[in-house]
Amino acid sequence: MESQSYQGYNLWGHAILQQADILQPERYAASGTITRHNKLVEASGILGCFDTEEQAQHAGLDWARAWVDSHG
Incomplete structure (x- = not known):
């Protein structure tokens, strides 16, 4: 799992x-998760x-970055 902060959100790959x-x-399946203030915002x-x-x-x-950009 990899994470980063982006525009006030925590993103997880x-x-x-x-x-x-x-x-x-x-093979590896990909998914993403977005949290803010330790609460789930969205998951793919x-x-x-x-x-x-x-x-x-x-x-x-x-x-996750694309989701934030389109919902920001």
């Missing part, structure tokens, strides 16, 4: 390990699957 079969390479569903944990976390943060 999540990477959720997705491995249906042990013989397949690891699954935003897509990525090859690395870092890519998934960044996708979650990108979604």
